[in-house]
Amino acid sequence: MYPLKTQQPSTPPPTLSEVRPVQLLHVFPTFAVGGVQVRIADVARRLGTRYAHTLIALDGRHEALDRVDPNNPWTLLPADGLTGVKRLPAIRRALARSEADILCTYNFGAMDWALANRLGPRWPHLHFESGFGPEEAVRPLRRRSLYRRLALAGVDALVVPSHGLLEIARRHRWAPSGRLRHLVNGVDLAHYTPAAPVPPLPAMAATVPTVVAVAPLRAEKRLDRLIALFARAAADTDARLVICGMGPCEADLRAQAAASGLGDRIAFAGQVADVRAALTGNSIFALTSVTEQMPNALLQAMAMARPVVAFDAGDVARILPQTAPAQAFGQEDAGGFEAALSRLLKDGELRARLGAANRARAETAYDMTAMVAAYDRLYRNALERPSP
Template sequence: MRILMSIPSLEPGGAERQFAALAHGLAARGHEVLAVTLGHGGPLAAELGRARLAELGKASRWDNFRVLRALGGLLKRESPQIHYAFLPSATVLGAVLAPFFPHTRLVMGIRAADGQGRGRAGRLLLELEARLSPLADLVIANSEAGRSLCLERRFPPGRLRVVPNGVDTARFRPDKTAGAALRQEWGVAEDERLIGLVARLDPLKDHETFLKAAALLAKSAPQARFVCVGGGAEDYARSLRERARGLGLDGRLIWAGEREDMPGVYNALDALCLASVSEGFPNVLLEAMSCGVPCVATDAGDAARILGGTGLVVPAGDAQALAAGLAALLARLEREGPRLGALCRARMEAEFSLPRMLAATEALLNGVAGR
């Protein structure tokens, strides 16, 4: 197939990583893939493999008309059988252009389970996406939660399919040597239990509740240490650090910032915590579990579906429940040891591997292209 895939950018993010993995994988399977960023590329452009890249250079929201024309020009020149658009900025532009390219099948990629954290412009974009969704030949959500939201937003139900995200189990694998080196860098002793929150500094990730839960757990678990991995706005980061000091977490909590060595980060952890109030299909759980790290997660998006019986799910925004869940997971680790990590790894290989996601996506695209 000739496939054009579009996305706002290739800056690091969950949807962007899945986009790059799909473009790489589909091109490796012999399809002709053109990856298009509405703005400029980003670091993940290096992960596209054999897929070509076109950057449309969007400068601001006022540049939409020029970008629309440029995207239309690419569709005309490339004549793809499929236009697979990721995220609302791309899906809306794809739908506007769809009537002018009847031989190109439009596939909308839905990567979120709700509209939380969006401003007025973002909410308007979601409304446009829903209204234009009948112009799509297929809508692929990456989570059951996302599919349910699409139904609430009145997307055509007969065109909705779910393909869960996939994790590269060859990259994200147990590697205790890498983990031990990072623990040493952070000053974490071998007999301490390191619990990590891996997320950008954003209110939707609810670091506030994680910090409260950490403070509660620290009182009853002297061996527990905590680390926050991820970057964000400096003023928000400063407020979180002040909050942590106020909760008495100095000496127990590490602020690691952004890291490039994510497999090493996961392998340094004994347990991972997802405290988010909003998620679709959280990649961080896939990556941690693929490294053999068990997780406690809030009941956001498809978190419970990902964990299965390997971890614990607690209500969002409840610090006491989160602290209790983390304590229960640490106790389970004491009982089961490496067996629990092996169960996490086996679940990822069986249910959420990258080849499984690629095969499911390829089958749907073949179907909508009439192959």
């Protein structure tokens, strides 16, 4: 369905004409399902055939291709021998053979490609930083910041989704200050609606409130503390917890759930193709990560008018409306999180009121239509910028 494309030698970037699409070369550390992968696929779908897309997934995973437009399929290129600083000559040769008009690199895992592009041949280049793994949850690693500064010195734009990441990029001088771009994520308000006609997941309960987490099962998502806090907050209720996602911590989380005393009310739903099936009328969206920037799942829950209980990370507190009672708590405020969760489990009117405030906030600030238009301008500006 997504055939590998044989690379052919070509000349430097051609002058664009109005009769052919703009060619984007996307280099991802992985194209497994995740926030940035889904976002870029959704943007590409909405921009249509004005753009053509070629993908290199450095780990060979491409599951998020299920989100791309089948009428505008992406071309895959193999990543063999194209990772690591020692491979810079090979990466430079691959870029020289590329037919792309713009190079798009994503997160630190693709930074070797950013450096190779700086060394030449020089293509219009956009780099997207969307967040950190557990090794940088507390602060950016100095050696990585220095490498970013080196590799991104000639970037056309360094794009970040959150105010927090923008400040980090400025403070650590990841790119020249005039090249930093803050582009907030958006949510499809027509797709994610309070009354979306989607059958609920089998694990969802029709008559009792259900706490829902949507996240890869990785250490930095701290789903272990969600299980512990749910077990305390829900001990005297019939509430349920449904965890949607897959990842390396699944076995440990299942063992913890089984030992919690509420194991029969904690379900692991795996990877959910349509998150709306988990965000039913009785859902309370929970977010317990120690590192986030601008989580897509949070925006989706807000668009569906669901109440939230979250630990603040990245822009989470800034994204949520300023409600009373609060929906976001400091990382050390487990007591506040637990108390808020307990209130929401017992008060249907409060769930409805906070959910309505979240929907209104999503409509005001996070419409995907505006995000897609911003990406279109970003690509066009990269093409029009003179090469350094």
